[in-house]
Amino acid sequence: MALYIVEADCISCGDCEPVCPTMSITEGAVVFKIDKKTCTECEGDFDVPQCVKVCPIDNCILPLEA
Amino acid sequence: MNSQASLSRELALRIGLAARALPDTDAKRLLSVLTDCIGLPITEEKIVGIDLNILKTAKAGEFIDVDEPLLTHALSILKSGLNVPKQQAYVDGDMPGSVRIACASNDGINVDGHFGSCSQFMVYQVSGDEARLIDVRNTDIPDDLEVDDKNVFRAELIQDCQVLYVASIGGPAAAKIVKLGIHPMKLPATEAIADIIGQLQTVIAGTPPPWLAKVMGIDASDRFRFEREEATG
Numbered sequence: 001m002a003l004y005i006v007e008a009d010c011i012s013c014g015d016c017e018p019v020c021p022t023m024s025i026t027e028g029a030v031v032f033k034i035d036k037k038t039c040t041e042c043e044g045d046f047d048v049p050q051c052v053k054v055c056p057i058d059n060c061i062l063p064l065e066a
Numbered sequence: 067m068n069s070q071a072s073l074s075r076e077l078a079l080r081i082g083l084a085a086r087a088l089p090d091t092d093a094k095r096l097l098s099v100l101t102d103c104i105g106l107p108i109t110e111e112k113i114v115g116i117d118l119n120i121l122k123t124a125k126a127g128e129f130i131d132v133d134e135p136l137l138t139h140a141l142s143i144l145k146s147g148l149n150v151p152k153q154q155a156y157v158d159g160d161m162p163g164s165v166r167i168a169c170a171s172n173d174g175i176n177v178d179g180h181f182g183s184c185s186q187f188m189v190y191q192v193s194g195d196e197a198r199l200i201d202v203r204n205t206d207i208p209d210d211l212e213v214d215d216k217n218v219f220r221a222e223l224i225q226d227c228q229v230l231y232v233a234s235i236g237g238p239a240a241a242k243i244v245k246l247g248i249h250p251m252k253l254p255a256t257e258a259i260a261d262i263i264g265q266l267q268t269v270i271a272g273t274p275p276p277w278l279a280k281v282m283g284i285d286a287s288d289r290f291r292f293e294r295e296e297a298t299g
Contacts, residue, residue, distance in 0.1 A: 007276045008276045008277065008279075008280045009276075009277055009280075010276065010277065011249070011275070011277050012275060030275070030276060031275065031276060056244075
């Protein structure tokens with residue numbers, strides 16, 4: 001279980017990077033990206049994923065299927 | 067010779083507007099200071115030569131107590147007619163790979179307006195190698211129109227644009243802009259529209275970020291190729 005950033009919608013504002021409790025978010029070659037190996041969807045740290053909470057774009061950070 | 071006689075209508079209007087931008091100043095007071103700066107007759111060519119310092123010290127420091135940003139703003143209004151860009155015709159499809167931008171402006175030259183209070187939106191169509199001013203949209207609400215929400219009215223004025231540049235904008239207004247599919251860009255300081263366009267053209271001609279490529283209508287598969295090239299390059 002992890003989240004991913006929809007590349008076509010991300011505006012590279014960088015708001016999500018500092019709020020990630022597991023430091024899974026980094027700036028990629030094109031837009032920001034989430035490391036699916038370390039993303040916990042904030043379980044154990046917060047009630048809701050912090051990146052989703054601060055992201056200014058709707059439906060830009062979504063759960064990764066499978 | 068009457069000094070007014072040699073003043074063009076355009077220039078007289080701008081002197082009036084500039085005076086209004088200064089505290090406790092009417093056109094007469096500003097005119098007297100300008101006359102002290104450059105002498106009569108007051109012409110476009112001579113106004114170009116006035117800078118902040120000259121304006122401050124003229125007429126024994128008439129404007130010495132006025133805040134500098136206000137004086138700078140008044141100066142930009144005075145000089146604004148000089149490079150006012152000409153509107154150009156545009157038909158959809160004229161400029162492939164282009165984006166339409168709106169700039170919140172008061173003087174027509176700079177992005178110096180607050181979204182909710184600027185006097186006009188300068189609408190440009192911008193591609194990698196071309197930029198056309200296609201419309202200037204006045205933000206006055208027509209008398210016969212009843213408007214509940216001024217910001218919705220303003221947002222709808224620029225509904226056909228993909229990006230909006232402003233000097234400032236409030237949160238709720240920004241949300242209304244985003245809802246209409248327009249991407250708001252707040253600039254850290256007042257910037258010339260020409261500079262903004264230059265920066266945007268560099269981005270468009272290079273590798274536009276995916277969100278921009280998307281609003282420009284670049285196919286997703288082409289965008290993917292961009293990314294691949296970057297990864298291998």
